Amino acid sequence: MTGAGRAIRLQSRTLRRLLRSRAAIASIIFLALLIAVAALSPVLMPHDPARQDLLDRFQGPSWQHWLGSDSLGRDNLSRLIQGTRVTLWAAFEAIGLSIALGIPVGLLAGYVGGVLDSVLSRIADVFLALPPLILALAIVGISGPGLTNAMIAVGIVLAPRFFRVARAAAGSVRNETYIEATRATGCSTTRILFRHVLPNSSGPLLVQVTFALGLVVIAEASLSFLGLGAAPPTASWGGMVQDAFENIYSSSFQLIAPSVMITLTILAFSTLGDALRDALGRQSRVGD
Amino acid sequence: MLKLAAGRLLTMIPILLGIILITQLLLSLMPGDPAKIMAGQLATPEAIEQIRIDLHLNKPVWEQFGYYVDDLAHGSLGDEPGSGTPVSSEIGAALPITLSLAGVAMVFTAVLGLVAGTLAALRRGRFADRAVTATASVVQAIPPFVVGLVLVILLAVNRPWFPASGYVTFSDGPWTWFWHLILPAVTLSLASAAELARQTRGALSDTLDQDFIRACRAKGQRELWVVGKHGAKNAATPVVTVLGLQVGRILGGAVLVELIFGLPGFGALALNAVQTRDIVLIQAVVLISAVAVLLANLLVDISYTYLNPRVRA
Numbered sequence: 001m002t003g004a005g006r007a008i009r010l011q012s013r014t015l016r017r018l019l020r021s022r023a024a025i026a027s028i029i030f031l032a033l034l035i036a037v038a039a040l041s042p043v044l045m046p047h048d049p050a051r052q053d054l055l056d057r058f059q060g061p062s063w064q065h066w067l068g069s070d071s072l073g074r075d076n077l078s079r080l081i082q083g084t085r086v087t088l089w090a091a092f093e094a095i096g097l098s099i100a101l102g103i104p105v106g107l108l109a110g111y112v113g114g115v116l117d118s119v120l121s122r123i124a125d126v127f128l129a130l131p132p133l134i135l136a137l138a139i140v141g142i143s144g145p146g147l148t149n150a151m152i153a154v155g156i157v158l159a160p161r162f163f164r165v166a167r168a169a170a171g172s173v174r175n176e177t178y179i180e181a182t183r184a185t186g187c188s189t190t191r192i193l194f195r196h197v198l199p200n201s202s203g204p205l206l207v208q209v210t211f212a213l214g215l216v217v218i219a220e221a222s223l224s225f226l227g228l229g230a231a232p233p234t235a236s237w238g239g240m241v242q243d244a245f246e247n248i249y250s251s252s253f254q255l256i257a258p259s260v261m262i263t264l265t266i267l268a269f270s271t272l273g274d275a276l277r278d279a280l281g282r283q284s285r286v287g288d
Numbered sequence: 289m290l291k292l293a294a295g296r297l298l299t300m301i302p303i304l305l306g307i308i309l310i311t312q313l314l315l316s317l318m319p320g321d322p323a324k325i326m327a328g329q330l331a332t333p334e335a336i337e338q339i340r341i342d343l344h345l346n347k348p349v350w351e352q353f354g355y356y357v358d359d360l361a362h363g364s365l366g367d368e369p370g371s372g373t374p375v376s377s378e379i380g381a382a383l384p385i386t387l388s389l390a391g392v393a394m395v396f397t398a399v400l401g402l403v404a405g406t407l408a409a410l411r412r413g414r415f416a417d418r419a420v421t422a423t424a425s426v427v428q429a430i431p432p433f434v435v436g437l438v439l440v441i442l443l444a445v446n447r448p449w450f451p452a453s454g455y456v457t458f459s460d461g462p463w464t465w466f467w468h469l470i471l472p473a474v475t476l477s478l479a480s481a482a483e484l485a486r487q488t489r490g491a492l493s494d495t496l497d498q499d500f501i502r503a504c505r506a507k508g509q510r511e512l513w514v515v516g517k518h519g520a521k522n523a524a525t526p527v528v529t530v531l532g533l534q535v536g537r538i539l540g541g542a543v544l545v546e547l548i549f550g551l552p553g554f555g556a557l558a559l560n561a562v563q564t565r566d567i568v569l570i571q572a573v574v575l576i577s578a579v580a581v582l583l584a585n586l587l588v589d590i591s592y593t594y595l596n597p598r599v600r601a
Contacts, residue, residue, distance in 0.1 A: 122302075122303075122306065123306070123310075125303060125306075126303055126306035126307055126310060127310075129303055129307065129578050129581055129582055130307065130536075130574065130577060130578050130581065131536035131537065131539045131540040131577050131581060132536070132540055133539075133540030133541070133543060133544075134539060134540055134543070134558060134573065134574065134577045135574070137543065137558055137559070137562050137573075138311065138314070138562070138570050138573065138574050139314065140562055141561060141562035141565055141566075141567075141570045142314050142315055142317070142318045142565075142567070142570065143317075143318070143319065144319065144320075144565070214429070218431050221431055221433075222431060222432075222433065222544060225431075225433050225544065226543070226544070226547065226559060227563075228562065228563075241433060241434065241437065244437065245433075245437055245548065248437065248440060248441060248445060249445060252441045252445070252446075255434075255437055255438075255441070259430075259431075259434040259437075259438075262431055262434065263426075263429050263430045263431070263434065264429075266429040266430075266431070267425070267426060267429035270425065270428065270429060271425070274425075
């Protein structure tokens with residue numbers, strides 16, 4: 001049986017086990033709703049999220065503004081909806097980059113071993129010795145502020161995690177007979193890595209991706225809160241919290257909605273990650 | 289133990305050199321002209337050229353690396369271009385504030401995390417366990433700046449029981465010092481305490497399931513002694529590991545917390561370095577953070593030899 005075929009059978013069994021957990025279902029529904037809101041955001045926003053109305057600052061909830069208005073009189077609900085899109089897009093950017101950096105290099109290091117592996121592992125160690133937020137800050141400091149730069153920074157910070165999982169997974173199957181057999185049929189290294197080694201490590205990698213998405217949401221919110229992420233007037237959850245912080249003596253109401261959204265999103269990703277790890281059972285242990 | 293510490297200190301050197309090299313490489317990729325960015329908008333061409341010479345920006349990357357390591361070997365983290373202030377004095381002024389904050393936060397983390405985790409392990413499956421586990425996973429999902437702002441609004445703005453911002457040195461009065469650090473330290477420690485509680489619960493309940501614990505109970509030892517001595521010591525290794533990992537998290541969190549509570553510490557300095565794109569300061573901040581994390585790892589490793597004699601060999 002090919003590695004890919006095995007992975008598909010495994011996934012359906014894992015999926016059944018995953019759907020037995022009520023917390024996992026709740027997380028999946030919540031995340032699906034977020035994606036729907038992000039996709040439909042132009043239709044859902046009741047107002048232009050950038051339109052200021054300086055006579056209507058710091059409004060409480062009303063029929064006009066369900067979640068009130070911010071320090072420039074902008075509609076909080078519209079900004080929250082736009083922020084959903086910004087956050088999810090940023091999360092996919094950062095995760096995409098760290099997967100693209102970490103997984104191929106990790107698979108290669110684990111599969112080839114030897115000097116290449118030790119050199120690459122040392123480089124990963126160097127990155128892991130730094131506090132994530134400090135490293136992300138340093139990269140943003142070098143490349144300049146802005147959402148894309150911030151997410152490149154977060155992607156680089158998370159890449160060593162994927163490197164580690166991919167490396168351990170590749171290392172554990174490198175001497176298996178089926179790999180030797182594919183090699184004997186003249187399969188190229190790239191093909192072996194992506195067709196036969198990667199599907200066998202998809203479980204632990206999926207767990208890692210889920211947890212990493214939660215970390216990206218925290219990182220994006222933190223960097224936007226520090227004013228280094230999404231540039232105004234684009235709304236982001238972290239930026240909305242920052243606006244609330246700067247006007248803490250005028251109004252504390254507008255802090256609530258973005259904080260709740262950030263927390264629930266992170267909670268959904270970590271709950272899903274836990275459930276996924278449990279559903280995979282021993283499968284997820286590779287690389288831990 | 290001394291030999292282990294000395295050996296581990298030596299292995300820190302290549303990692304630190306790697307960090308310096310990687311920062312240098314990243315800096316060489318900086319878009320635009322770093323000298324121009326650092327000099328500011330009103331600088332004359334001569335001033336920009338002077339900065340370029342001072343920071344060796346006209347040299348290739350490996351030579352810049354050599355100069356940096358050479359400076360470091362002479363005890364210098366570099367000077368601010370323009371003013372000429374040594375970066376080490378800026379860091380020296382900021383570090384005590386962050387160390388105070390991190391110290392108090394670590395104490396809060398340890399007390400809160402260990403008490404909650406032990407309670408959950410002892411009442412496994414009961415209400416207390418489920419309450420601790422659920423609270424811990426929710427608390428871990430709340431970003432530190434949200435915790436900080438909620439505390440400021442509730443306990444400093446609405447009810448002015450605590451100062452909303454500022455720092456008072458220890459010599460000005462230990463009590464005011466502590467009073468100003470309570471809210472920021474609680475903010476920093478909540479997520480760490482939640483993680484520690486989960487880890488403590490897991491490690492302690494695994495340990496309490498083992499045969500030697502049953503043997504202790506069968507001998508008629510008092511429960512406090514069974515859990516406090518035999519249970520705690522055998523469950524301590526993963527707990528200490530998690531505690532050590534919090535150093536990096538607290539350093540990163542300090543950036544957010546020091547902004548919210550107006551503390552002029554290391555995190556505020558790091559943020560300032562990034563906002564002004566001061567590359568000398570950025571390099572120093574990265575290096576000092578790495579040293580802190582590596583030293584914490586070293587302490588954790590040393591504690592292993594005390595907690596678990598098997599790793600001593």
